[in-house]
Amino acid sequence: MNTLFRFSTFLSAGMIPWLLNLATRLLARGLNMPEPLVHTTGVFVFAQVQAVETRIGRTLCPTRLWRALQNRLREPKG
16 A cells, blocks of 8 residues: 555545644634634635735736737837
């Protein structure tokens, strides 16, 4: 029996929510905050990070950068 198979049976579908709940409880105890506040804060932070990554990803899109470079090279110098 290989290691990958044993690991996948340990983390069954029922274990993942239990582990997330345990991690939330431990973090809440460590920060001395109520669990719902820790959960809500995590969701808020995730949404903010997602928005920033989307904004940066749109700005740094290779196609968009290539077009901007082409436009700058085409502009007449004056």
